[in-house]
Amino acid sequence: MHSWTDTLRFAFQPVVNLTTGGVAALEILARPEAGDVLAQARRDPELDGRVAAWAVRAASRKETLLPLHVNVFAGTLADLGRLADLREAVRQAGRMTWEITLDIGPPYTHVPRHVLLEAVAGLRAEGFRICADGVGDGDVPLRLLADLDPELVKLDASLLSRPAAVRAMRTFCEHSGALLSVEGVETETQCAAAVAAGAQLAQGQLFAPPARLPAADVYVPPVSPAVTAVPRSGPSVRQFVRPAALLPATTSAGRVRALLTGSPDVSGVLLVDASGVPVRSVHRSRFLLSMSGRYGHALYADRPAAKLGDPPRTVGVDATAWEVLDVVAGGDRDRTSDDVAVVDRLGRCVGVVRLADLVRALAESRVEEAAGLNPLTRLPGSDAITEEVDRRIAARRPFALSWLDVDHFKRVNDGAGFAAGDELIRAVGRVLQHAASEATRVGHIGGDDFLVLADPGGLDQVAASVLDAPWSAGGMAVTLSLATVLCAPGAVTDHRQAAACLAPLKQAAKALPGASWILGRAGLPGHEVRRGPGPMAAQAGCGAAEVG
Known part of the structure; x- marks a missing residue:
């Protein structure tokens, strides 16, 4: 008799940053080749928890450094609480909990509200990020949505034809400090509507279809300047957040070197404490230059990488691009190219921003402003x-x-x-x-x-x-x-x-x-x-x- 794992495969769909055009994360989608495992998981919390754990293990075999979105039903959290199988899979994969966003999906009907909120609070305390998934196409009550206090809200693309509803969710996200994402985007018209509505993230067939291998490149259509509404005070830093390369503060220099040499797109590494708070920033060029010296590897390979790092530069998720530039301008000139860590209200790193992205966007906004x-x-x-x-x-x-x-x-x-x-x-x-x-x-x-x-x-x-x-x-x-x-x-x-x-x-x-x-x-x-x-x-x- 075949195990359900023998017929279950996983696909990866990029979550795209609509401002930078880069991939912010990967959502792992279960794709059963036989039977209806997902329908069973909806009814069986234990099975749903095992599917979530298996998804993380599948991602670890693809050796992707991108943050991951893992789907789980609301009823599963209420029944299982801390998701022991998932936590163990994250540990075995060498991942940190703050690299995992739990996409909590409907149905919410008959799910005990207080039990669900207790489970979410426990997972958040461990570092997991919380996403309210399927908003607009599910049965999530508005009161529960507010009590969940998610870091991310995913709207169904069907809501884009109802601008008032999208604006309302955008206002909710601004006040709660959450990011807004639209899923199921299939046309350039929908993409333009998502940008006009203020969404920072999106995913769907337009950008890249779900695939067995994580996508490195995505298609993001150019958006008319008239569509983007850039505040005169400067665009929000949320628009420019890229995934951060995170390692524990105790990581050795040899491990950082292995990550940088194997990932040429990574411009730096943030060393974080057990809560995900940045404590040191390792710049790619300066670090590799130190390691490549005559005795560099022998001196540093087994020592803490923190010795070759600098104090991190951080801004809050509510900062504007101009405030980031102030942080950069106020530091040492030789650190101008360093990534700036973006932290949430608890000081945990949610990503980084690069100076080049900010300068390009601000230059474009000034050109548009000057034309008017x-x-x-x-x-x-x-x-x-x-x-x-x-x-x-x-x-x-x-x-x-x-x-x-x-x-x-x-x-x-x-x-x-x-x-x-x-x-x-x-x-x-x-x-x-x-x-x-x-x-x-x-x-x-x-x-x-x-x-x-x-x-x-x-x-x-x-x-x-x-x-x-x-x-x-x-x-x-x-x-x-x-x-x-x-x-x-x-x-x-x-x-x-x-x-x-x-x-x-x-x-x-x-x-x-x-x-x-x-x-x-x-x-x-x-x-x-x-x-x-x-x-x-x-x-x-x-x-x-x-x-x-």
Whole structure:
């Protein structure tokens, strides 16, 4: 009688980083050649645990250094708890627990919630990473999803046709510190939608089909710059995370040398403690140079590799690319090419970022940003502001969107000349930039029209800077009008609704003589006159019926 292991084979599918185009990990997929082992495993937790352990052993025979994703049913965790067979397979394979992500899949129905959460907490304490798999195509309750607090959420590609649902999951991931992945991507359209939705990772037939051998190369279609929304503060470091080559802090120099000489793509090794926290960083070139000296191998081969390493450079998973550059710039010049370790909230390494990836992405974002700058003021146009509005809406951050212009600007051009008018516009732009705080975005949308996006608490400073100044052009006195809409979380769904709320406030501000400031609140009728002939109530604000 044949054992079930005789008919079970495994395939590897790359999990792709959508920014770098590199392979971030490998998901191990069970492929039974006869019978229905997976259906049995769904009903038999012990069998499912053995399949997971066998998957790790199969990966060890392929000698891949990439992190691994191993599938396990939620019911298995609730029944078996710590997955003893899997833990033993990881140990025998010479892997570390933090290199293994457990893709916990449905069904969740009838799985005791508290028992599942206890099992997940125990596995996480041992170093395993947790992924909520099959979200959008399974039965995972939202409350349970939040309580699982996964490091990764995998959405089914079918959700890409429902952008609102994907945006909601993106917001969940941003607040919980999880990465967002889309699985089952088969077309370039789906890939573009995943990027636009903010997913950092993806997998599917488009990139590479499941194969018996781990894929070294994957296809990632180029994405239009208009699709990618890069915050002005810099893209998140999550977009650039590569798998890290990790070894225990006590590893000998000889073992590190064997890893580096056998893996030419590995630029360095991080030595980590028992919890996965980086303690030393070994740079490929400097290490091999030390080992290749006249007595290098004899001196160092059996000694701890840590003696040839440096203190690790680390950033948190919430850092931006610019913060990584600050870390690099603040260190020794001879370590400029060192990888920077990305650590989670417990200090454990989740991967590394390379300087070349950051420089390339930031250069591209600056080129795109420069192309959208107004040639007169060198301020970004409306696209940059509206993209940031949508990001704040998705993050449920309150914000104030303001429109500013020069009263009767045509008279200024006709009476003082266009050169004086241009200088006035440049001066207004300079004052706005000077008054803006770190959280304020200023845009010049053409002519004498400006947009200002700020936190509600930063409004007064910006308003005073432009409304209290004595403006003139060619000897002609000039006044400005300002209209602001305050948007609480949930008050508007996108930048179009925010603009629709701002439009009547703009008209009300222009109707007042002299310097004026009108303030309204999205979803509420009426508006407040902050500057003008005198306080009064009006009905031209953005009521609920006017939004949409």
